[in-house]
Amino acid sequence: VKTCPSTFADLRKPEYKGQVALNGDPTKSGSAFAGVYAAALANGGSFGDIQPGIDFFAELSKNGNFIPVESSATTIAKGQTPISLDWDFLNLGYADEFREKGADVDWRTAIPFDGSFAEYYANGVNKDAPHPAAARLWQEYVFSPEGQNIRLGAYARPVLMDAMEKDGTLDKAATEKLPTVEG
Template sequence: MVDLGSAFALSAAADGLLAHYQVTTFDDIPAGQKADDGSWFFDYGGFISIGYDASKVTDPPTTLADLKKPEYKGKVALNGDPTKAGAAFAGVYAAALANGGSFADIKPGVQFFADLKKSGNFIPVQSSAATIESGQTPITLDWDYLQAGYAAKLKARSTGRSPSRATASTRTSTPRASARPPRTRPPHGCGRSFSTPTRARTRS
């Protein structure tokens, strides 16, 4: 089994790289969230969200447009390079959808981050639990479940205080897909990376 981004799973299935396999609960998966032949199915999904450190951001953003406010200069970050990291790529798409773009037109999202960079609000630092804890990335665009994980991790490192991490979800969702590669060909990804849509987590 491999854990893939949905775009790569669909292209891999079209290229005949995935074997047909149905998990025991296959019949319970909605028809629109799986391939009839069992080559892939949606396993989980997430929403791009705005996360912020409440101890450093006293007036938190509630929309993507808010991220352009001058008080957020040097505070906004993505989880990686959008040309390589799925979470960052989805963040740019979220910005596109919020600014008149579409899934066929990502240009407004690219322009949005170009404007953020020009104003100094966007910082080219890959956000993580460590950068959030250090204060390097007070505001991040990332998957909601990762934001929740950061909050839990930071809470565990604290002395019992409530986590200061908070999130405001947007409406952009990208599902993940699980697929089993054919036994006659090696899987495309060996390792445990979720950073790009062309790498996969493998389970033996």
């Protein structure tokens, strides 16, 4: 891709014919579903109206820009999915993976601000687990500054990022590697 698209509107351009992919089927993949929701937000939809996102991908499919290939590090490296709508932390990790392997892939991550969408992972502890107290301790660790900074090191934005920044526990070097987020 000569010019990295920066908006959902850019993905309609003829120069991206046969290049736009999602990370899976939106009816089965959370990241692909989020891509459709983000497209809806970029095209006049809302969290109560995903139809503009469905219409957007139907348009991309009709004009040949969307390809029904599930994007992954492998398909990206092979050039099969030059544009992958996926979470920023995964795409940033792919770039590291390509550099570490010496792959001839210049992978960049852009966040389309016309359809910004965030989603957080949910965790739970089963009260009937063999050792529920151990599971609760694990949760405490995951949500501690140390646990959150480990996730940040893998480009996942901590749910407690603002609080950690205020109290000085946020890993500033890892934070500087993240792309800017608006909205």
